[in-house]
Ligand SMILES: CC(=O)N[C@H](C=O)[C@@H](O)[C@H](O)[C@H](O)CO
């Protein structure tokens with residue numbers, strides 16, 4: 128089994144910049160990357176849920192990743208989300224990511240036809256992971272959206288028997304008992320990346336060392352503070368900061384959630400991400416004004 132280095136700290140799940148006509152705004156990725164590099168963020172997770180992967184073509188996904196790797200220029204890690212409902216598309220995306228120097232591969236479960244068993248899911252992933260055999264492969268667990276709620280510890284334990292580069296999981300779920308079982312598995316053999324930003328302190332207290340999140344994009348200082356406070360054992364500070372993150376997440380939920388509401392916040396902080404692709408609806412001007420007022424009320428710092 129390859130011994131991959133482990134991630135630490137914040138991995139931001141990127142939004143996909145789009146133009147007024149809904150095309151990909153590739154040119155905006157460079158300023159977005161420069162902004163990321165100016166923060167404490169350690170890496171990006173490209174074309175995930177936040178990046179609207181299921182609304183992108185394979186060609187777009189490849190080109191977006193190329194832009195990120197070029198724009199990052201080694202300043203931070205670039206992880207490629209290769210998941211889709213079509214195994215062949217995922218194989219193509221993973222192979223391309225490896226060929227252009229991505230740091231690692233993440234893959235969500237297929238969710239139109241759902242895997243019925245742990246072995247079905249492992250069988251779906253195996254050729255995708257094998258298309259990028261030198262890179263760490265992470266199972267992106269998010270039952271709330273996929274409806275696939277198979278035991279993650281078993282996916283890891285059984286999966287590694289046929290997927291040598293299975294490094295761990297990106298765990299976007301509230302089941303912290305299951306998370307701890309994954310962290311403890313096989314003497315800590317797997318990397319568990321924390322998912323839900325609003326409960327980061329819980330994941331870190333369970334032993335996670337890195338997280339992948341969408342709200343890291345626009346309040347990185349809050350999460351950087353949480354990582355540091357938890358490292359120092361300062362739970363009071365960590366909890367105060369987590370409350371601030373929760374206040375922000377409450378706001379984005381009012382505007383359609385982490386993707387639609389989060390993309391609007393990116394526009395407000397000056398990273399021109401545009402609107403989401405259908406079926407996520409564009410924000411009306413009045414919504415932008417109300418969102419800005421809600422954020423001002425929280426003392427949100429515009430970059
Ligand atoms: C669906 C989604 O985007 N999940 C993210 C991580 O996995 C989180 O960053 C959430 O967006 C965040 O915790 C807000 O709920």
Ligand SMILES: CC(=O)C(=O)O
Pocket residue numbers: 140141172174175176177178339340341
């Ligand atoms: C948040 C996250 O991990 C994603 O957008 O895929």
